Amino acid sequence: MFVSDILAEKGSLVFSAAPQATVAQVAEQLSTRRVGSVLVLQDNEVVGVISERDLVRAMAQHGAAALTMEVRRIMTTDVVTCDPDDTIEQVMMTMTRGRFRHLPVMRHGELLGLVSIGDVVKARLTETQVEADALKAYIVAS
Numbered sequence: 001m002f003v004s005d006i007l008a009e010k011g012s013l014v015f016s017a018a019p020q021a022t023v024a025q026v027a028e029q030l031s032t033r034r035v036g037s038v039l040v041l042q043d044n045e046v047v048g049v050i051s052e053r054d055l056v057r058a059m060a061q062h063g064a065a066a067l068t069m070e071v072r073r074i075m076t077t078d079v080v081t082c083d084p085d086d087t088i089e090q091v092m093m094t095m096t097r098g099r100f101r102h103l104p105v106m107r108h109g110e111l112l113g114l115v116s117i118g119d120v121v122k123a124r125l126t127e128t129q130v131e132a133d134a135l136k137a138y139i140v141a142s
Contacts, residue, residue, distance in 0.1 A: 001127045003091060003105055003115055004084035012113040014104070016041045017050065019072035023058060026050050026071055036116065037102040040075050046104055046111060048075030081106040082115070088123050091115065 015038045017026050029038055030052060040048035050071050058066035058074040066074070082091050082103045091103060101117040 001088045001123050002084065003082055003086045003088070006088075006115050006119050006123050007084060007105060007113045010113075010115075010119060014039055014111060014114045017071055018042065019047060019070065019075070021071045022067065023055060023069050023071060023074060024067040027055055027067070030055070037114075039079075039104055039111070039114065040071055041111075044111075045109075046079055046081075046106070048072070048077045049079050049102065049104070050075045051100070051102065076100075079104060083107055084112060088120055088127065091120055092124070095120070 015029060015033055015035055017029065017038050017040055019040055019042055026038060030036070037049055037051035039046050040050055048071070054074050054076060055066075058069065062069065080094060080098055080100070080103065082094065082105055084105055084107055086094075095101060095103065095117055103115050105112045105115060
């Protein structure tokens, strides 16, 4: 199974914020949309990602003052991406090594979507069930 299979099922909707948005605005967006991260876009280019973990770090470091800071000051700027042709296993390894739960899907500089660890686990479970069902059918047919 590939990242493109996940996007075909879940769609390409990506929530984003501008670099000058406040941390409070992004926190509200994360809460309202019930997501764990948003991409930070400038002129349709991914310049960062801000996750719940980034918010917690900012609050720990700056206290309540973090809420008025611009996202550009606390976002992760070294954004790791994946390709729609990457396998689920590749993406799982990338997420595990990097210790993050969201990957923008890019091809030739174009943002195609975002996959989360939840998306990847769901896809892997589906793949495992299909394999198990095929093995059961093979055994019964033998």
